[in-house]
Amino acid sequence: MEGIANSRWLLTLCVPFSPLPQAWRAAMPRVVPFYAVKCNPEPGILKLLNALGAGFDCACKGELDMMLRMGVSPNRIIFAHPCKRASDIRYAREHNVQYTTFDTVSELHKIAQMNPDFKCVLRIRADDPDARVPLGLKYGAEVSEADVLLRTAKELGLQVVGVSFHVGSACQNLSTFSGAIVNARKVFDEAGALGFNMELLDIGGGFTGHFDEMGNVMFGVIANTINAALATNFPPEMGVRVIAEPGRYFAETSSTLLTPVYGQRDRVAADGSVKKDYWLTDGLYGSFNCILYDGQNPGYKVVRSPLMADSTDSRTFLSTLWGPTCDSADCVYKDVTLPVLRNGDWLMWNNAGAYTVAGACDFNGIEFTTPGKLYVWSDSAVDAAEEGADEQVMNA
Ligand SMILES: Cc1ncc(COP(=O)(O)O)c(C=O)c1O
Structure with missing residues (x-):
């Protein structure tokens, strides 16, 4: 795991x-x-x-x-x-x-x-x-x-x-x-x-x-x-x-991208409202280059970490999803509504196989071009x- x-x-x-x-x-x-x-x-x-x-x-x-x-x-x-x-x-x-x-x-x-x-x-x-x-x-x-x-x-x-x-x-x-x-x-x-x-x-x-x-x-x-x-x-x-x-x-449709959350911060505005920042393991220099070059608007689902107890916090917040490089332009989505995520929870992106990792580079020394992969091979394909x-x- x-x-x-x-x-x-x-x-x-x-x-x-x-x-x-x-x-x-x-x-x-x-x-x-x-x-x-x-x-x-x-x-x-x-x-x-x-x-x-x-x-x-x-x-x-x-x-x-x-x-x-x-x-x-x-x-x-x-x-x-x-x-x-x-x-x-x-x-x-x-x-x-x-x-x-x-x-x-x-x-x-x-x-x-x-x-x-x-x-x-x-x-x-x-x-x-x-x-x-x-x-x-x-x-x-x-x-x-x-x-x-x-x-x-x-x-x-x-x-x-x-x-x-x-x-x-x-x-x-x-x-x-x-x-x-x-x-x-x-x-x-x-x-x-x-x-x-x-x-x-x-x-x-x-x-x-x-x-x-x-x-x-x-x-x-x-x-x-x-x-x-x-x-x-x-x-x-x-x-x-x-x-x-x-x-x-x-x-x-061949590939699903999983991006663990590995960092976060709350930003409190003058009116007391809270916005959240989350850092993901992939970003615009990686598979999300598809947002810039391919005009994609990738959809995601929250997948809770199986290594942690179920979340009891049912609040949602406006949240920004940052990529892992030091570049502030490396922002996957700004101000999207998300439940409270913990470090170790994942976002899962379906239909992530076209013009994603193919256009990634390893900027900042991050291995975007060689992500971990898990292959699932169906019986019908093997047959x-x-x-x-x-x-x-x-x-x-
Ligand atoms: C010459 C050529 N053929 C085929 C393709 C594949 O296109 P698509 O992924 O839209 O099927 C491209 C994409 O840019 C292309 O430039």
């Missing part, structure tokens, strides 16, 4: 996690998921998805290396970064990673110079303005720019084989997906007219993996919209392979892995 009291993570790769690959296949049988490693490169998640036959979206040499070392074949990887560093291209070339994205003329010249054998996928802009993290300001060519890009690729002798897009992380508007698929078809046709052999559509990420109170994944409506748009714009007889790059969908259920579970 003491060990757990000092740790910050419980990874539950079981009840919420194992149904997700099956749910994905059932909802979108034509779309093969290539998990976005950046979202949470936790080996437990990567190994399970690998065993289930998923592909992987890698964005740099480090991620490529991680997946290749895990035994993932290069043809189950897409190097989905439209602006690659030279050293990353070199690594991909040496390790036979074939598919990559681009969205600028400058990138095409780099590819022509460093790896003309890349199978190039044109990323178009498709951002949902209401997505929690819109990406279109930075990546994705306008459809009107496709012509110049495709002609440049032609002049350089490159192979353009597909189109990708990303609607933004935690997309809200279904029409963004269908609009993007319509635009992707336009670009397919333009490329086809220039003589490119177009074979891949990559519908990116943006899906959530939350469950409703009945345990159903709530992305069914998104899936229906996508299936319908695919049927109209990319009917199966076109022979186009469809993949996606989900990160949050697989990672979000699927042991049966080598690759084909059945993931591949359409």
Whole structure:
């Protein structure tokens, strides 16, 4: 128990996690998921998805290396970064990673110079303005720019084989997906007219993996919209392979974060009211970087320490939750109403697997990037892995 009291993570790769690959296949049988490693490169998640036959979206040499070392074949990887560093291209070339994205003329010249054998996928802009993290300001060519890009690729002798897009992380508007698929078809046709052999559509990420109170994944409506748009714009007889790059969908519900309270103070205002300060073992430099970078508003529950007698104090106070570094900006929540906590009580944060520990750093010498972990492995997940259920579970 003491060990757990000092740790910050419980990874539950079981009840919420194992149904997700099956749910994905059932909802979108034509779309093969290539998990976005950046979202949470936790080996437990990567190994399970690998065993289930998923592909992987890698964005740099480090991620490529991680997946290749895990035994993932290069043809189950897409190097989905439209602006690659030279050293990353070199690594991909040496390790036979074939598919990559681009969205600028400058990138095409780099590819022509460093790896003309890349199978190039044109990323178009498709951002949902209401997505929690819109990406279109930075990546994705306008459809009107496709012509110049495709002609440049032609002049350089490159192979353009597909189109990708990303609607933004935690997309809200279904029409963004269908609009993007319509635009992707336009670009397919333009490329086809220039003589490119177009074979891949990559519908990116943006899906959530939350469950409703009945345990159903709530992305069914998104899936229906996508299936319908695919049927109209990319009917199966076109022979186009469809993949996606989900990160949050697989990672979000996989992990629960536990943060013990390890310090506190009362602040008495002039009117006699009391506000409380609590110090937690994790903060903005750790997994709660998701508040800054991912726009998350994580929910929590109080978990009483099993090592102490039940609390008899039923009062609540406005409370501020501080992270453990010396930085006063390291504040998780300000003025939230909480019952009286004791040092040793915990706050438990569900759905803490996406863009949390992946973005942490060890500022102040605190080991945010290597939290204590407890793995829970469900029978159903193990069965699927042991049966080598690759084909059945993931591949359409
Ligand atoms: C290129 C690319 N693909 C996939 C993802 C994963 O997105 P999500 O976690 O929203 O599914 C991201 C996230 O930033 C991304 O940039």
